[in-house]
Amino acid sequence: MRLINRKPSRPVALLLAALPFVAVAIAYAIGSEMRLAVNPQDRLLPAPATILDTAIRLFTEAERRSGRILLWHDTGASLFRLLSGVAIAAALSLVLGVLIGLLPYMRRSLSDFVAVLSMVPPLALLPILFIIFGLGEVSKIVLIVIGTAPVMTRDMAQRVIEIPREQIIKAQTLGASSLVIALRVVLPQILPRLISNVRLSLGTAWLFLIAAEAVASELGLGYRIFLVRRFLAMDIILTYVIWITLLAFLLDWMLRALSRRAFRWAEAGL
Amino acid sequence: MTGLKFPPAVALAAILAASATSLPAAAQEKTDFRIAWSIYVGWMPWGYLSDSGIMDKWAERYGISVEIVQFNDYIESINQYTAGAFDGVSATNMDTLSIPAGSGVDTTALIIGDYSDGNDAVILKGEGTLADLAGKPVNLVELSVSHYLLARGLDTVGLSEMDLASVINTSDADMIAAFSTSDVEAVVTWNPLVSEIVASYPDANIVFDSAQIPGEILDLMVVNTDVLAANPDFGRAMVGAWYEVMALMAAGDEDVLSALAEASGTDLEGYKAQLDATAMFYDPADAVAQALSPDLRVTMTNVAEFLFEKDILGVGAPSADFIGIEYPDGTVTGDPGNIRLRFDAGFMQMAADGEL
Structure with a gap:
């Protein structure tokens, strides 16, 4: 049997999926053990048990001064920024993408501009963003929008252009206006793509x-991670990293579920 | 199927290799040393030592080699030292206590280079005094010497951090841009940012600076205690090279000062202005006197208390006395059973006596 046709059975598949995770965990444990043997107070690779203790403390204990459980407040603040930024970027890219893809006038005027914009490294513009939008929430959300919207817009426009010309012509022979074509022909086909764009972004x-x-x-x-980096509290940093990874994974999973449920006609392959 | 097992194996090998090569330096004799430094007015000589060959000259005299590596990120340089990748690093007394000493890396302050004498400042936008900070947000690099300076300053007017509207952690790289935004009312930062802000914004008003707490923010060259104990020649070469450049600077050598100015991104005048706000110990005898001064004990106790209050003095530090600090005369503040920071005047004394 050819290799490409050999498929693992379900238990083997599960084992194979777990293997890289286990290997990384073991490598970490060994590295941590080696460093702690030399210096029991080493902070670079804290023992897994220490990380677990720290995680429990971070998730359940309130900070002495403010009486708040910082991790949840950090999570709330970050998710608000992230979701606002991504939602604005998604809405922008959808509107601009349809306009650029469907209307030749818009394509001529905006397509190159968006292409150039997507090449600008947004982090280099940070000082300007801060001066225009201040140091508060707005500049953080704007940075996310600037960082993700142009690429998403380009992709959306491309998808609209790729819609078979025949469909558009057919809709026109049936008497559809530009608006109706946008809403009834284009939108159902690119909405699933928007979800996968959001997932990728x-x-x-x-x-x-x-x-x-x-x-x-x-x-x-992010603030907490950079703050505690000042005293190399890797147990806190690693807890936050694992938490962020988990949040990102959950968001991705929710978007995929949403896409499956809302757009049955276009089961996304991603 | 076998192909799938490869990546974890590679990752395993990579992590093991990475952690093994940077294991904390073991106490043994060796000939090759690496130290890290970052840009700050009082540490610029380290870059010059490397470029001019003065370090190599002294290292050769003792049959060793010392590689001097510049970091763009100050905290990262200390973290790398703490992880064992370097034998020494330029750091302040406060960060030495909280990062390497707090992480259990026994560290010795080999050279006391200078203390900040105005280089760190609390800057208010518009008219007012330090007491006017009450109810205002303050932007600074949290947990840094700026934060310590602010705490000491607020003490002097009977305020505490609780009286401020908030403390907003702001990257030093963006401090100047931050000052120009309307929602920023006060910042605490260090030079060259202080002089840049004061020069660029006419409404910038320095309400407190480190000249009012002289000798408290010390800029050091710290080295791993075990490495130094096993290799005293490393200490001799470092101190010898350092004070050769100090002598040149004290004599006002234009070539040296220009090189230092250029490396710190300013001109001769700009660098001299920064030096004016820095009390350099050009003469090793002065540095020895600072190390022996009883004030150092008070300062370090203050710093330890500040760090403990902010929850960053060591892993689960039960009290501000958690870490022992040893002074040149053998006295100790903090826990004598857990000495992790030592002030050594021996090598600087050798330089003062011309024995290197």
Whole structure:
């Protein structure tokens, strides 16, 4: 039997999926053990048990001064920024993408501009963003929008252009106006694509969120990570990293479920 | 199927290799040393030592080699030292206590280079005094010497951090841009940012600076205690090279000062202005006097208390006395059973006596 036709049975498949995770965990445990043997107070690779203790403390115990459980407040602040940024970027990219893809006038005027915009490294513009939008929430959300919207817009426009010309012509022979074509022909076909775009952009959005929070903030997951980096509290950093990964994974999973449920006609392959 | 097992194996090998190569330096004799430094007015000589070959000259005299590596990120340089990748690093007394000493890495302050004498400042936008900070947000790099300076300053006017509207962690790289935004009312930062802000914004008003707490923010070269104990020649070479450059700077050598100015991104005048706000110990005897001064004990106790209050003094530190600090005369503040920071005047004394 050819290799490409050999498929693992279900238990083997589960084992194979778990293997890389287990290997990384073991490698970490060994590395941590080696360093702690030399210096029991080493903070670079804390023992897994220490991380677990720290995680429990972070999730359940309130901070002495403010009486708040910081992790939840950090999570709330960060998710608000992330979701607002991504939602605005998604809405923008949908509207602009349809306009650019469908209307030749819009395509001529905006297509190149968006292409150039998507090449600008947004982090380099941070000082300008801060001066225009201040150091508060707005500049952080704007950074996420600038970082993700142009690429999403380009992809949306491309998808609209790729819609078979025949469909558009057929709709026209049936008397559909430009607006009706946009709403009834284009939109159902690119909405699933928008969801997968959002899923792909979430990674980038997290990156910009954490970068923005590192610059000026008093709450947020990225803020906390950069703050405790000052005293190498890797147990806190690793807890936050695992938490962020979990959140990102959950968001991705929810979007996929949403896509499956809402757009049965276009089961996305992603 | 076998192909799938490869990545974890590679990852395993990579992590093991990475953690093994940067294991904390073991106490043994060796000949190759690496130290890290980052840009700050009082540490610029380290870059010059490397470029001018003065470090190599002294290292050769003792039959060793010392590689001097510049970091763009100050905290990262200390973290790398703490992780064992370097034998020494330029750091302030406060960060040395909280990061390497707090992480259990026994560290010795080999050279006391200077203390901040105005280089760190609390800047208010518009008219007012330190007491006017009450109810205002303050932007600074949290948990840094700026934060300590603010706490000490607020003490002097009977305020505490609780009286501020908030403390907003702001990256030093963006401090100047931050000052120009309307929602920022006060910042605490260090040079060259302080002089840049004061020069750029006419309404910038310095209400408190480190000249009012002289000798408290010390800029050090710290090294791993075990490495130093096993290799005293490393200490001799470092101190010898350092004070050769100090002598040149004290004599006002234009070439040296220009090189230092250029490396710190300013001109000769700009660098001299920064030096004016820095009390450099050009003469090793002065540095020895600072190390022996009883004030150092008070300062370090203050710093330890500040760090403990902020929850960053060591892993689960039960009290501000958690870490022992040893002074040149053998006295200890904090826990004598857990000495992790030592002030050593021996090598600087050798330099003062011309024995290197």
